[in-house]
Amino acid sequence: MKLLVVEDDSRIADIVRRTLTESGYAVDVAVTAPAAIEAVEIETYDLVVLDLMLPGRARGGIDVCRRIRQLNPHTPVLMLTALDSLHSKVDALDAGADDYLIKPFHLAELTARVRALLRRSPRAHLPMLTAQGVSLDPATRIAHRAGRSIPLTAKEYAVLEYLMRNPNTIISSSELIDHAWDSNYDGFSNVVQTYIRYLRKKLTLPGEVDIIQTRRGAGYLISSSDDSSAE
Structure with a gap:
């Protein structure tokens, strides 16, 4: 937030x-x-x-x-x-x-x-967000998938929440930085890529579909349907 x-x-x-x-x-x-x-x-x-x-x-x-x-x-x-x-x-x-x-x-x-x-x-009273078998509870900032609870850091939650709140929309790295970091942020340019990697590692076990798609040169996307695949 x-x-x-x-x-x-x-x-x-x-x-x-x-x-x-x-x-x-x-x-x-x-x-x-x-x-x-x-x-x-x-x-x-x-x-x-x-x-x-x-x-x-x-x-x-x-x-x-x-x-x-x-x-x-x-x-x-x-x-x-x-x-x-x-x-x-x-x-x-x-x-x-x-x-x-x-x-x-x-x-x-x-x-x-x-x-x-x-x-x-x-x-604070927004409904549970769901996509690709993953649910995200805004009240607790905990993700759930296949019966397991997945605690998230503040930045991981901010990135995932923004993607899930904008399904089927390509979100650029700069837009994610504007949402999850303050306006004085001047850190390394691939910080979003790093947090996407953290989220993928937490959310996806072997055999599970990666819900976060990469659109090279454009940004990231979470589909509301079940046919997504990462590039």
């Missing part, structure tokens, strides 16, 4: 980003209200962690939250604020925030609130 952290304090932003990344999320960071608004206008995020007080606009996080609600009413927003007052909390909730957390906060509580909001989001 891809999250946006909006925080003008670079130290706090880096700590929150690292904490959420270590929890298995792809995380982008914006430090001003205009940068945050630009980010949500370009990308679709599964959740936004949003500081209430931001430079760049008079009402900072309130304006960002309202713009998020205009673009996607269902995106969970966790508001961070150093103002422990009823007025600040009411402002945040009235602007569309789903929850708020008072600074300073414990990182364990931050990640717990993120998990709770994601569980309540519409994406």
